[in-house]
Amino acid sequence: MSTQSQCQRFRIGYALAPKKGQSLIQPSLLTKASERGIDLIPIDPIKPLVEQGPFDCIVHKLYGPDWTRQLQQFSSQNPNVPIIDSPDSIERLHNRISMLEVVTQLKLHFDNEKFGVPNQVVVSEMKSLTSIEDLKLTFPVIAKPLVADGSVKSHQMYLIFDSQGLESMTAPFVLQEFVNHGGFIFKVYVAGMNVKCVKRKSLPDISEEKLKSLKGFLPFSRISNLIDNDKKVHDDGKKNSQGDEVDLESVEMPSQSFLCELARGMREALGLNLFNFDVMRDARDSNRYLIIDVNYFPGYAKMPGYESIMTDFFLQVLHKSAVGVTE
Numbered sequence: 001m002s003t004q005s006q007c008q009r010f011r012i013g014y015a016l017a018p019k020k021g022q023s024l025i026q027p028s029l030l031t032k033a034s035e036r037g038i039d040l041i042p043i044d045p046i047k048p049l050v051e052q053g054p055f056d057c058i059v060h061k062l063y064g065p066d067w068t069r070q071l072q073q074f075s076s077q078n079p080n081v082p083i084i085d086s087p088d089s090i091e092r093l094h095n096r097i098s099m100l101e102v103v104t105q106l107k108l109h110f111d112n113e114k115f116g117v118p119n120q121v122v123v124s125e126m127k128s129l130t131s132i133e134d135l136k137l138t139f140p141v142i143a144k145p146l147v148a149d150g151s152v153k154s155h156q157m158y159l160i161f162d163s164q165g166l167e168s169m170t171a172p173f174v175l176q177e178f179v180n181h182g183g184f185i186f187k188v189y190v191a192g193m194n195v196k197c198v199k200r201k202s203l204p205d206i207s208e209e210k211l212k213s214l215k216g217f218l219p220f221s222r223i224s225n226l227i228d229n230d231k232k233v234h235d236d237g238k239k240n241s242q243g244d245e246v247d248l249e250s251v252e253m254p255s256q257s258f259l260c261e262l263a264r265g266m267r268e269a270l271g272l273n274l275f276n277f278d279v280m281r282d283a284r285d286s287n288r289y290l291i292i293d294v295n296y297f298p299g300y301a302k303m304p305g306y307e308s309i310m311t312d313f314f315l316q317v318l319h320k321s322a323v324g325v326t327e
């Protein structure tokens with residue numbers, strides 16, 4: 001998109017929790033957006049949205065019936081102003097089953113790559129829990145909260161090694177098979193048509209040998225949320241299952257065309273513009289990719305060059321909206 005002429009400026013309102021606003025709306029983003037004709041304006045969630053503005057677009061990551069009502073009222077008075085994204089579409093990512101169902105329903109085919117999700121089941125109540133074999137899973141498994149609503153507890157997980165560990169859990173939770181994947185994951189950030197893949201540290205592989213010595217369960221949370229500054233994946237044993245240290249730098253990225261096509265499919269199926277998804281490369285088959293998590297409006301500021309990517313996205317939305325109006 002060319003730089004906007006000085007006379008034509010766009011106003012994008014953003015409604016974010018204070019901590020999120022501070023991490024995303026950095027001076028570098030404000031400057032980049034302004035240079036390209038966009039003013040990013042904070043929305044006060046306490047005041048009526050319809051009394052704020054005018055806006056050419058709204059981006060948000062707030063939840064709750066009152067905020068949804070505010071968005072509906074604003075949309076009814078401003079039907080041509082894009083709301084990024086619709087609360088109904090976002091809601092699908094707040095459940096760890098529905099967030100991945102979309103992936104299993106994608107009708108995409110690639111020459112080399114295979115993709116899917118790990119085997120998983122919902123345990124709604126402990127009394128229905130029988131054996132791991134009945135669940136058609138094998139240890140180790142990961143217990144993840146069924147609800148992924150952004151609360152701290154929605155990121156609290158447990159690596160489970162045996163039936164004793166399983167019986168220690170509190171339902172409801174999703175039980176997902178643990179797949180060895182080399183101690184790193186790919187985090188694929190999507191902002192409209194813009195797709196950016198980064199590498200992050202992950203749980204280390206668990207060899208059959210090591211599994212024999214592991215008992216009960218091991219709690220963990222948000223291990224892939226931080227950026228590895230030294231580009232190395234360090235696990236507790238400092239070695240992956242092959243016995244050598246994993247160097248993120250040496251990890252080969254999946255093909256960009258595969259990721260872009262996967263992102264396009266998810267974007268259309270989810271009806272969302274702003275999300276990322278975590279992808280593991282199966283340690284047993286380097287062409288097999290497993291999607292394990294989809295997050296709404298993630299931490300884009302951790303993405304290299306996020307200022308240009310976000311501004312490109314904003315301009316694409318504004319252009320589409322302007323063309324839509326004249327059509």
Ligand SMILES: Nc1ncnc2c1ncn2[C@@H]1O[C@H](COP(=O)(O)OP(=O)(O)OP(=O)(O)O)[C@@H](O)[C@H]1O
Nearest residue numbers: 118155176177178179202203222224225292293295
């Ligand atoms: N099925 C799996 N097999 C192996 N490792 C896994 C699996 N699922 C999750 N992990 C590891 O646990 C980490 C956290 O899992 P997940 O991404 O589902 O949690 P989250 O709290 O939603 O994370 P985020 O901060 O990305 O939202 C993953 O990044 C990966 O390192």
Ligand SMILES: O=P(O)(O)O[C@H]1[C@H](OP(=O)(O)O)[C@@H](OP(=O)(O)O)[C@@H](O)[C@@H](O)[C@@H]1OP(=O)(O)O
Nearest residue numbers: 020023149150151224225276295297298299300
């Ligand atoms: O800041 P937020 O509350 O949006 O936290 C999001 C967090 O971004 P940040 O921690 O860098 O900000 C994201 O990390 P990356 O995937 O980008 O690594 C991811 O963990 C999301 O799941 C979180 O959203 P939530 O699931 O909790 O709603």
Ligand SMILES: [Mg+2]
Nearest residue numbers: 224278293294
């Ligand atoms: Mg994740």
Ligand SMILES: [Mg+2]
Nearest residue numbers: 148293294295
């Ligand atoms: Mg997540």
